[in-house]
Each structure stands twice: as structure tokens, then as C-alpha cells.
Amino acid sequence: MAIRAEHDLHRRRRSRNVGLGLVLAGFVAVVFGLSVVKIRMLGASQAFDHVLRPEMLEQDQ
Amino acid sequence: MSDASLITREPEAQFGDYVALLKPRVMSLVVFTALVGLLVAPVPVHPMIGFTAILFIAVGAGASGALNMWWDADIDALMRRTAKRPVPAGRVGAEEAAAIGVALSTISVVMLGLATNFVAAGMLAFTIFFYAVIYTMWLKRWxxxxxxxxxxxxxxxxxxxxxxxxxxxxxxxxxxxxxxxxWTPPHFWALALFMKSDYEDAGVPMLTVTHGRKSTRAHILAYTAVLAPAAVALGLTSIGGPVYLATALAMNAWFLKGAFAIWRRDEMQAELDRYVTEKAFFRFSLYYLFAHFGALLADAALRVTGAL
Structure with a gap:
């Protein structure tokens, strides 16, 4: 059940709650951005998925 | 539940109190010098990885600040300069500061390791340990x-x-x-000479108190005399360049001159002109560090653009 009435405590703690929310959102954004960059740095990657891909075969075979 | 307000009598901590726990002013120096270290290194870094690295080095520095405030709450409460910090002022509990310090230390080291490498992460962990345990808990009061x-x-x-x-x-x-x-000892001892602080009441051994002001003046000159050649020598390594060498030569000459002037004065003279030499030396020391690291950055930029 949601707390409907706003207590004085909620008002006094608002800056902490909003601040912590922004910090957590920022942390998520940093981890996401870092993941995108790290995965892109691996270069193009592909594997066989039911279809033979000639470009993936080694040259001498 | 309206009686909850009767129970929570202590002043409610605001978000700013938790920010203050991380010593943002110290953090700004950490961000600047770590950024220069990262940018003058001969390996290009992806901007996002560089940003993440600096961010978590700063968080690690903040974490050691929180641990420092937890451990030092007793002496912080006795000194005017630090009595308003969140823990001695009673807005943030000491155990809470310790918990935040430990949690942020762990997060910063792990994230720096994942973002970059574990040499950097290990060094950050060691720095936090060095500041929180070796400095704060052990040597500061000894x-x-x-x-x-x-x-x-x-x-x-x-x-x-x-x-x-x-x-x-x-x-x-x-x-x-x-x-x-x-650079730190002459910078700080110059401040200690004109800022009559209350370290004595808090039982922190400060050089000005334990060995006297005359000895502190000699210490400033001695450290500056070692600093000057070390600062210029950095310009002869691979990260040095014309901008750095010119900056280092000019600023160290002035710094040595200032340290010499401080050494020659006694307390009587200093009292008479209200520590004008010491204050000028301290103010200059701030520009000194900023200019040296700025010059390293300028030379790195010149190398990237091919001008060097």
C-alpha cells in the first residue's frame, strides 16, 4: 500500500532522496556507456548461426 | 505516526552533507592531477574510458576523505576550522561515514579496474589504504x-x-x-606559520608547535631546495618540453627566493608586517602546482599536434 499522506520526514529528506536517485541514475549511465565502448573496442565479431559464412573460413582450408 | 518527528531530534542530514563528507575541494586537486597524469601518458585513451577512470579515482579520493572524517571526528570537533564538518556537527553518524567510506572505496577500486586495468586499481586501493590507515589512523597524531x-x-x-x-x-x-x-610540506607549513591554528588543543603534533617556528622556516627552505631540482628534472624526461622547462625554471627560482626570505625572517619581523612574506609564498605555491601540471598538459598538446 502506497503511503499517501506526505509526512514532514519526507519533505526533510527530499534532498537526500533526489540526490541519491540522481547518483544511481548517473552510475547506470556510466556503466552502460562504458559497456558500449568496451564492446565496440573488441571489433566486429560474428559466429556461425545455422548458415555457413564463407568469410569466416580460414584462408588455407 | 506523527510522533516520528519527536524521535528524530538531531539535525536531518541533507544531500550536501554527504557531498561534504567526500571533501570536494581536495577532490578537485585529485581530478586535475590525475587527469594530467592520464593525458600526458604516451598511450591515447578513449574519452569515455578516461572519463570513467578520473570519475572513480575522484570517488576513491572522496571515500578516503569519508574514512578520515569518521576516524578524526573527535579531533575535528575540537578545532574551529573543522568543527562544522558533518560528523562532528552531528548531522551524519560516525558509523555511517565509515560505511560510506568503505562502500565507495570498494566501488571505486572495482570500477577503475574494470574500466582500465588492475595496476591502476591496485594503486588506487593502496592510496586509500595509505591515506586512511597509515596517515589518518597512525602517523597524523604521532x-x-x-x-x-x-x-x-x-x-x-x-x-x-x-x-x-x-x-x-x-x-x-x-x-x-x-x-x-x-611541494606539500613547504606549501602547508607556510600556511601553518600565519594561520595560528588550534592543532595544539586537539593534540595533533604540528611542526610549528613541536619544533618551533624557527625550525619550521628552516624546514620550508630545505624542502624547497630539494623540490626545485626535482621539478626541473621532470622537464628533462619524455613528458617535459619547452613550456614545462620555462615554467619550472621561472617558478622554482621565485619559490626558492621566497623560501629563502621566509628562512631569514624571525617571528618579530613577521608579526610586524602580518606575515606578508609567508602569505605571498603560500598564495604563490597554489599557482606553482597548477602551472607545473598545466605546462605538462601544454607540452603534451604540442606533441599531439606535431609542433614538437
Missing amino acids: TPQNIVIGGAAGAFPPVIGWAAATGTMPLEAWGMFALIFL
Whole structure:
């Protein structure tokens, strides 16, 4: 059940709650951005998925 | 539940109190020197990885600040300068500060390791340990050389920045370490000469109190005399260049002159002109560090653009 009435405590703690929310959102954004960059740095990657891909075969075979 | 307001009598902590726990002013110096360490390293870093590295080095520095405020709450409460900090003022509990310090230390080390490499992460972990345990818990209250030890903690960030970029810690990185390490004592002792602080009441051994002001003046000159050649020598390594060498030569000549003037004065003269020489030396020391690291950055930029 949601707390409907706003207590004085909620008002006094608002800056902490909003601040912590922004910090957590920022942390998520940093981890996401870092993941995108790290995965892109691996270069193009592909594997066989039911279809033979000639470009993936080694040259001498 | 309206009686909850009767129970929570202590002042409610605001978000700003938790920010203050991380010592944002110290953090700004850490960010600047770590950024220079990262940018002058000979390996280009992806901007997002560089940003993440600096962010978590700063968080690690903040975490050690929180641990410092937890441990030192008893002496902080006795000194005017620090009595308003969140823990001695009663807005944030001491255990809460400790918990935040430990949690942020762990997060910062793990994230720096994942973003860059574990040489940098290990160095950050060591820096936090060095500042929180070796400096704060052990040496600060025990030896008048505490400023020298604390200066070492403040000198690690450019080494961590360099390690984040390259995974190594060669001579150039330790040259930047030496610059901050040797700069801290004269910088801080000049402040201690004209800021009559209440360290004595708190039982923290400060050089001005334990060995007297005359000895402090001699210490300033001695450290500056070692600092000057170390600062110029950094310009002869691979990260130096014309901008840095010119800056280092000019600023160290002035710094030595200032330290010599401080050494020649006695307390009577200083009292008469209200510590004008000491104050000028202290103000100059702030520009000194900023200019040296700025010059390293300028030379790195010249190398990237091919001008060098």
C-alpha cells in the first residue's frame, strides 16, 4: 500500500532522496556507456548461426 | 505516526552533507592531477574510458576523505576550522561515514579496474589504504612529519592516472609524484606559520608547535631546495618540453627566493608586517602546482599536434 499522506520526514529528506536517485541514475549511465565502448573496442565479431559464412573460413582450408 | 518527528531530534542530514563528507575541494586537486597524469601518458585513451577512470579515482579520493572524517571526528570537533564538518556537527553518524567510506572505496577500486586495468586499481586501493590507515589512523597524531606523509597520499593521483592509461608506472609518473610530494610540506607549513591554528588543543603534533617556528622556516627552505631540482628534472624526461622547462625554471627560482626570505625572517619581523612574506609564498605555491601540471598538459598538446 502506497503511503499517501506526505509526512514532514519526507519533505526533510527530499534532498537526500533526489540526490541519491540522481547518483544511481548517473552510475547506470556510466556503466552502460562504458559497456558500449568496451564492446565496440573488441571489433566486429560474428559466429556461425545455422548458415555457413564463407568469410569466416580460414584462408588455407 | 506523527510522533516520528519527536524521535528524530538531531539535525536531518541533507544531500550536501554527504557531498561534504567526500571533501570536494581536495577532490578537485585529485581530478586535475590525475587527469594530467592520464593525458600526458604516451598511450591515447578513449574519452569515455578516461572519463570513467578520473570519475572513480575522484570517488576513491572522496571515500578516503569519508574514512578520515569518521576516524578524526573527535579531533575535528575540537578545532574551529573543522568543527562544522558533518560528523562532528552531528548531522551524519560516525558509523555511517565509515560505511560510506568503505562502500565507495570498494566501488571505486572495482570500477577503475574494470574500466582500465588492475595496476591502476591496485594503486588506487593502496592510496586509500595509505591515506586512511597509515596517515589518518597512525602517523597524523604521532609525528610532526605528518604533513610529509599526508603529502605522499596526495601525490599518488597522477601515478594512478598514468597507470590507467598505460598499465605501467615508469619514471615519468614518479616524477609527477615527487613534484606534489615535495611541494606539500613547504606549501602547508607556510600556511601553518600565519594561520595560528588550534592543532595544539586537539593534540595533533604540528611542526610549528613541536619544533618551533624557527625550525619550521628552516624546514620550508630545505624542502624547497630539494623540490626545485626535482621539478626541473621532470622537464628533462619524455613528458617535459619547452613550456614545462620555462615554467619550472621561472617558478622554482621565485619559490626558492621566497623560501629563502621566509628562512631569514624571525617571528618579530613577521608579526610586524602580518606575515606578508609567508602569505605571498603560500598564495604563490597554489599557482606553482597548477602551472607545473598545466605546462605538462601544454607540452603534451604540442606533441599531439606535431609542433614538437
